[in-house]
Amino acid sequence: MSLSCPRRFMALGRQPPAMSDDSDLYIPDIVPASDVAYLESQSRYGNRVGWGERPALLVVDATEAFLDGRRTTPDCVADTARLLDAARSVDVPVFYAVPSGRSLPEGYPVPIKGSASSDRTPDDATTDRDREDWVAKLDRLPPAIEPRESEHVVEKPRASAFFDTHLANLLHYYGVDTLVVCGTNTGGCLRATVVDSHSSGFRTIVPPECVADAVTLTHEVALFDMDLRYADVTPLEDVLSKLETVASADST
Numbered sequence: 257m258s259l260s261c262p263r264r265f266m267a268l269g270r271q272p273p274a275m276s277d278d279s280d281l282y283i284p285d286i287v288p289a290s291d292v293a294y295l296e297s298q299s300r301y302g303n304r305v306g307w308g309e310r311p312a313l314l315v316v317d318a319t320e321a322f323l324d325g326r327r328t329t330p331d332c333v334a335d336t337a338r339l340l341d342a343a344r345s346v347d348v349p350v351f352y353a354v355p356s357g358r359s360l361p362e363g364y365p366v367p368i369k370g371s372a373s374s375d376r377t378p379d380d381a382t383t384d385r386d387r388e389d390w391v392a393k394l395d396r397l398p399p400a401i402e403p404r405e406s407e408h409v410v411e412k413p414r415a416s417a418f419f420d421t422h423l424a425n426l427l428h429y430y431g432v433d434t435l436v437v438c439g440t441n442t443g444g445c446l447r448a449t450v451v452d453s454h455s456s457g458f459r460t461i462v463p464p465e466c467v468a469d470a471v472t473l474t475h476e477v478a479l480f481d482m483d484l485r486y487a488d489v490t491p492l493e494d495v496l497s498k499l500e501t502v503a504s505a506d507s508t
Contacts, residue, residue, distance in 0.1 A: 282464065282483040284476035295484075305459045305488045308433030311502055312349040313339065316417050316439030316449050318401055319354055321393035322468075323440060328475040329468040335492055336438050336466045337400040342496045344404075349430050352409040353417030353439075353449065354395045415445045418452035427458065434459040434502075436495060437487070438466035443474030450487050460487035463495045 281302040283292060295301050318336060329335075343350055395411075403409050410421050417423050427435065435458040439446050446467050453460040462482055469475035483489035490498075 282479050282489040284480055286473065286476055287480060301484050305461075307461070307498055307502060308459050309502065309505070310431045311343075311434040311436060311461075311499065312351060312427060312430060312432040313343040313436045313438070314417065314423075314449070314453075315340070315350070315352045315401065315403075316437060317353065317355060317441070317445045318397055318439040319394055320396045320398065321355070321390055323398065324393065326470050327468045328442070328470070328472050329465060332440075332466060332468040333398050333400055335463070339436070339438060339463065339466055339492065339495065340401060342499050343436075346499055346502075348499060348502075349432065350403070350407045351423065351426065352397075352403045352407060353412050353421070353423065354397075354409060355445070356394070356411040356413055412445075415448035416452040417445070417449040418456060419448075424456050427456075432458065434461065436461045436463065436499075438463060440468050441474070442467045442469040443471070443478040444469070447478045447482060450482050454486040461495060462487045462489045463492040464489055465492040 281295070283295075315336065318333070323333065340350065342348075397403070408426055410417060410423050410426070412419065412421050412423075414420065435453050437446065437450055437453060437460060439449075446462075446469075450460055450462060462479070464479055467475075467479070469478070479489050
């Protein structure tokens, strides 16, 4: 399987899923060989969740506040646009979750404390102007992946798109049983949303090409952990094919 970040996918003899023949576990190269050996000896990790019959797509925090600057997945926006096109073409419901700047308390340390190329100090990074500029980008999406007028946009007060929102009710209203989740940041709000999706009883699918983080380590470890416990980390091409298959089955 060819993906944009270095990794290896390993078959671990998982149980056959209901609607997927993908039996590979997402194991980034940073995982120690001893952990890989342990996982190969266990049958309880990495079993496929598989797809149900009524998928939906959720785009989490794919806004300029989080997409500006360094990204572990440079083509995240372009690949997310492909995913959106595929979902819309077969009438799969699309939902967006964006952070609400109004929910941030005064003095909240916005995540712009600098990068390797920045000379800012932590004390300088939370100035009023920095905060104002960053909050202005919280609900501003790149044009290629903007929501359509008919699509639901949920404002979330904290990391998970499910926490203190009506997202779960919306998904149940549409009869959704499978949630494809993409967006940012992989190790933060994206992962929190995936865990809550799993906890809410939805089969959860994550295409790694369509998620991004500013830090490679958190990106890779989060994908590894999600695939072990909460979701199926599935290559984008497989997700696109499955959307067509599910849509065809739904129309017969």
